[in-house]
Amino acid sequence: MRTSYQYKIKPNKEQVEKIDKTLEMLRYQYNYLLAQRFDWHEMNRCPIDRCPLICHLPELKDKPNYYSQKALLTQLKVDRPWYKDIHSQVLQEVPKKVEITFDRWLAGDANGKKSGRPRFKGKGQYKTFTYPQFKRHHFVNNKITLSKIGDVKVIVHRQIPDGFDIKTVSVTKKADGYYVTLSLDDKTVPIIKPDFNLDNIVGIDVGLIDFYVASDNTRIAAPKYLRKAERKLKSAQRKVSRRKKGSNRRKKAIKQLGIKHKKVADTRKDFHFKTAKILLDKYDVIAVEKLNIKGLAKTWLAKSINDAGWRQFITILSNKAENAGLKVIAVNPNGTSQECSSCGTKVKKTLSQRIHNCHACKTSICRDLNASINIKNRGAHDLKAQKMSSLKSL
Known part of the structure; x- marks a missing residue:
């Protein structure tokens, strides 16, 4: 099982300077290596999609890759000796990050989805480095030893469970201070819960009025943390706008604005974790809709959808279910609100109609409850189909 724990650290003044200097030097190197990739791309691509049978082809330059750019780091430390203050493996993570970013732009990720053109990092935009x-043994009690930085005090709000190995450590600068994220691994944790019950299933329909409505007719109201904090955020944003660019007062106002935004994000994340625990304590299988959240976030409901944070919640729910030996199954969302959960009749409704009234079987229930029951039924059907296919393969 792979998981991660994040702790806040309290570096002293000297260590803060080292961390900030490291981030800034890594930013320069990231931009330099990314520029190398762009130069290669511009010099070797051709805007013409056809050519004569006989033509001259210019000599193509070798494409920069992770290994060729990593080999340049040795000469970098000779030309710029101050880069010796950074741990070698931390520096080697930069060309790896550049390669991932550049390849996602040209070729796409594992699912074939391409990202936008990579951007150069401006001052203060490079915020994380990784060991x-x-x-x-480098993390004992409330001290963590970071190479080239020293022993840093850690606020240990929870202990690392026995049997977990620390694989990587990432140092991140946020609006309210510095954090370390430990990537932990334990191969002894069972993949499936011993008393796992496929019939103990619930369907949930996420929404904007109620955060979710479950097929057992339980519901949790949408907290709307961003909407509630909008007035304070607007006030903090006005302070930033009034300050002179480059001044210390503007930097201070930007920091205060960042802290307020972080508080909203942290509160929302805490709500998602607690909501996921409520569901996983009660059910072994949770069925959710496979929504195109990225597409929905581009509609006129964008602010409310981003405020609800459906994507983050489903990710947390899936990860926690996997760690607990439980299951989250995504079902086809088409027609879950229009289809009657009792008889299957299609009942067309506008978004403003909140009650499902079926003319065929006379069912009258909340439209969200109707959708969650349909989601549960589809999840149960998909589970049975998966079970049958696995038995046939045996």
Whole structure:
């Protein structure tokens, strides 16, 4: 099982300077390596999609890759000796990050989805560096030893469980301070819960009025943290706008604005974790809709959808279910609100109609409850189909 724990750290003044200096030097290197990739792309691509049978082809330059750019780091430390203050493996993570970003733009990720053109990092925009190898004895009690930085005090709000190995450590600068994220691994955790019950299933329909409505008719109201904090955020944003660019007062106002935004994000994330725990404590299988959240977030409901944070919630729910040996199954969302959960008749409704009234079987229930029951039924059907296919393969 793979999981991660995040702790806030309290570096002293000297260590803060080292962390900030490291982030800034890594930013320069990231931009330099990314520029190398762009230069290669511009010099070797051709806007013409056809040519004569006989033509001259210019000599193509070798494409920069992770290994060729990593090999340049040795000469970098000779030309710029101050880069010796950064751990070698931390520096090697930069060309790896550049390669992932550049390849996602040209070729796409594992699912074939392409990202936008990579951007150069402006001042203060490079916020994380990673130690890819870390030994457990470097984290003892409330101290963590970071190479080239020193022993840093950690606020340990929860202990690392026995049996977990620390794989990587990432240091992140946020609006309210510095954090370390430990990537933990334990191969002894069972994949499936011993008393796992496929029939103990619930369907949930996420929404904007109620955060979710379950097929057992339980519901949780949408907290709307961003909407509630809008007045304070607007006031903080006005302070930033009034300050002179480049001044210390503007930097202070930007920091205060960042802290307020972080508080909203942290409160929402805490709500998602607690909501996921409520569901996983009660059910072994949770069926959710496979929504195109990215597409929905581009509609006129964008602010409310982003405020609800459906994507983050489903990710947290899936990860927690996997760690607990439970299951989250995504079903086809088409027609879950229009289809009657009792008889299957299609009952067309506008978004403003909140009650499902079926003319065929005379069912009259909340439209969200009707949708959640349909989601549960589809989840149960998909589970049975998966079970049958696995038995046939045996």
